[in-house]
Amino acid sequence: MAKVWFVGAGPGDPELITLKAQKLIAQADAILYAGSLVSQAATQWARPACVIQDSKGMTLAEITDWLIAQSVAEATVIRLQTGDPSLYGALIEMVQPLDQAGIEVGVVPGVTSAMASAACAVESLTLPEMTQTVIFSRVEGRTPMPEGESLEELGRHHCTLCLYLSITLLQKVRTGLLAAGWQDDARIVVVHKASWPEEQQIIRGTLATIKEQCKQAGINAQAMIIVSPALGARQWPEIKKSKLYDAQFSHRFRKASQIQE
Numbered sequence: 001m002a003k004v005w006f007v008g009a010g011p012g013d014p015e016l017i018t019l020k021a022q023k024l025i026a027q028a029d030a031i032l033y034a035g036s037l038v039s040q041a042a043t044q045w046a047r048p049a050c051v052i053q054d055s056k057g058m059t060l061a062e063i064t065d066w067l068i069a070q071s072v073a074e075a076t077v078i079r080l081q082t083g084d085p086s087l088y089g090a091l092i093e094m095v096q097p098l099d100q101a102g103i104e105v106g107v108v109p110g111v112t113s114a115m116a117s118a119a120c121a122v123e124s125l126t127l128p129e130m131t132q133t134v135i136f137s138r139v140e141g142r143t144p145m146p147e148g149e150s151l152e153e154l155g156r157h158h159c160t161l162c163l164y165l166s167i168t169l170l171q172k173v174r175t176g177l178l179a180a181g182w183q184d185d186a187r188i189v190v191v192h193k194a195s196w197p198e199e200q201q202i203i204r205g206t207l208a209t210i211k212e213q214c215k216q217a218g219i220n221a222q223a224m225i226i227v228s229p230a231l232g233a234r235q236w237p238e239i240k241k242s243k244l245y246d247a248q249f250s251h252r253f254r255k256a257s258q259i260q261e
């Protein structure tokens with residue numbers, strides 16, 4: 001029976017695709033990739049006979065029609081998507097027509113751009129006693145935000161926020177976070193094309209400065225915004241250490257050192 005796989009291609013660097021994705025690509029009969037974002041290198045493992053198409057310019061209905069049309073006999077069909085398919089990837093909208101057509105579906109996760117951005121900036125999204133929570137979100141643009149998910153509300157947690165699809169809305173990021181109680185000198189990092197070897201750019205600034213910095217750098221797409229009380233911790237003279245490696249803290253694999261009082 002044919003199967004359609006929604007495969008996360010990762011953030012851009014072809015080496016950040018999973019082994020599972022690579023194996024599936026190598027056996028695929030048809031691959032539809034999201035041209036504007038997924039590095040074409042991700043298709044480099046496909047068989048010569050594999051039908052490969054860029055979905056740039058296709059509507060959702062055209063995409064699902066294509067996937068259904070390719071799902072003949074025992075075909076392995078891949079929808080190759082940027083980052084991870086479960087984040088801002090229209091996954092359910094594509095799965096539903098396949099369910100209706102009785103076609104089997106599978107998903108292969110990918111490295112999402114928030115993680116690739118943290119990696120290339122050498123930032124930890126969690127830091128003991130600073131923040132232990134990460135929110136993946138976006139700022140309201142044409143897509144309305146559900147109730148309770150405005151930046152003003154999410155920002156009140158003062159945890160790490162990774163904002164997708166919002167690079168053209170930096171003014172809204174600032175006003176939302178100021179309304180949530182953040183200061184104008186709060187640190188913010190923008191990573192453009194994280195993990196793209198030649199094009200990756202890291203811009204560090206504050207809520208007050210970042211918009212102008214991104215304008216100067218010409219960044220207006222494919223960028224991740226990270227705001228977090230943990231940003232820049234690499235340079236701090238002192239940080240609270242993780243309990244996991246604390247000699248006085250037992251866990252499943254190690255007993256605490258016996259300290260004589």
Ligand code: SAH
Nearest residue numbers: 083084088112113164165193194222223224
């Ligand atoms: N499913 C994707 C997100 C798709 S939405 C994922 O998991 O990453 C597209 C948004 O993702 C862009 O607006 C940008 O915010 C972010 N993005 C995608 N690739 C990126 C990259 N290489 N570097 C930084 N941000 C990226």
